[in-house]
Amino acid sequence: MAPRARPRRRKATIDDVAREAGVSVATVSRALRGLPSVADSTRLRVVDTAARLRYQADPSAARLASGRTMTIALVAPFFGTWHTGEALAGIEEVLSQRGYDLLITASGVASDGDHFLETVAALEPRVDGVLTIDLYHRTTDRAPTPELPLPVVTIGELLEGHSGVAIPDEDAAQRATRHLLDLGHHRIALMTSPTQNASPVPGLREQGFRRAMTVAGNDPDPSLIVDGRFELEGGAEAMAILLAGENPPTAVFCLSDLMALGAMQACREHSVSVPGDVSILGFDDHEVASAAGLTTMRQEVRAMGARAASMLIDRLENPDLTPTHEESAVELVVRTSTAPPRRGHLSSG
Numbered sequence: 001m002a003p004r005a006r007p008r009r010r011k012a013t014i015d016d017v018a019r020e021a022g023v024s025v026a027t028v029s030r031a032l033r034g035l036p037s038v039a040d041s042t043r044l045r046v047v048d049t050a051a052r053l054r055y056q057a058d059p060s061a062a063r064l065a066s067g068r069t070m071t072i073a074l075v076a077p078f079f080g081t082w083h084t085g086e087a088l089a090g091i092e093e094v095l096s097q098r099g100y101d102l103l104i105t106a107s108g109v110a111s112d113g114d115h116f117l118e119t120v121a122a123l124e125p126r127v128d129g130v131l132t133i134d135l136y137h138r139t140t141d142r143a144p145t146p147e148l149p150l151p152v153v154t155i156g157e158l159l160e161g162h163s164g165v166a167i168p169d170e171d172a173a174q175r176a177t178r179h180l181l182d183l184g185h186h187r188i189a190l191m192t193s194p195t196q197n198a199s200p201v202p203g204l205r206e207q208g209f210r211r212a213m214t215v216a217g218n219d220p221d222p223s224l225i226v227d228g229r230f231e232l233e234g235g236a237e238a239m240a241i242l243l244a245g246e247n248p249p250t251a252v253f254c255l256s257d258l259m260a261l262g263a264m265q266a267c268r269e270h271s272v273s274v275p276g277d278v279s280i281l282g283f284d285d286h287e288v289a290s291a292a293g294l295t296t297m298r299q300e301v302r303a304m305g306a307r308a309a310s311m312l313i314d315r316l317e318n319p320d321l322t323p324t325h326e327e328s329a330v331e332l333v334v335r336t337s338t339a340p341p342r343r344g345h346l347s348s349g
Contacts, residue, residue: 011055014029014055017046017049069101072101072102072103072127072309073127073130073131074104075123075131076132077133077135079106084134087155094313100313129313132157134157135157151315153311153312153315163312163325164308166328171330172299173205173206173207173212174211175212176283177208177253179332183279188250189251190252190255191252191254191255193228194206205283230255231259232265234262235261243267250342260282261286261292279295280294282294282297282337283296283299285298289333289335295335296335297333299328
């Protein structure tokens, strides 16, 4: 005679947890989702009861009951860059901890005002809120931010009426340039990319560079402002152009670490010593910057992503929160790629 199959144990329901913990179903739901207005002692009792009963919430049922998708959209022009990758890592960590899914949408280009509005509106049926990375809302007449159908938190640009996290680009660039000036450099080149993705960032950083130079009594030489395309290869090509000039710079401020690393590569190929013949300073603190000995301006992009995700979820769970703009600090990290200039002329070998 075949052995009798053991009866399958009935899965615990949210009603079971509520009954055992002596609270309402709504309180169980709020406690397990980490929402406010639940006393710590009650939350602990609910969590312990759910663990003892081996209760597992049904995400679909929870979403239907709450009328929310529990999904956040992330919109950015590019997803293959160091900057976006770092921000994404911070965002994913927070969303995972707080029970939200992530929907990634590539916009292709930094947007104007109309495209920005269209992008957000198209996501409304699928997500509860939107995070953007360097998706710039730009209008020619500087019109106010349009009404958006979803809560939006930005990383990079600060929009009126919406929370966001950004760095002080102009101030950071001024401090970077001041570092080179304090070392004794006067002939300083700027490696930028003025048309980079329609972003205002290169322009803001160039303003900081020019302000520092002007305060120091140095007029920037137009021939020393070069386009490195924010790429490794572009940085190498731009540095080769600088080295081929009649009067090369003694220092180069690159608006990204990738351009700075490309510039260092070009210097090696031309037998130019860094920092002996030319100092090079970057911006970002890319993961390879330390290994390369690159002096740079460190921005905490992963922390910015995490903070933006937290701000958006807090807004979703408490719609009465006032939108806030936060500034993320940028730190000068001095390594071996910058030093006082040598006496005499630079030799390009």
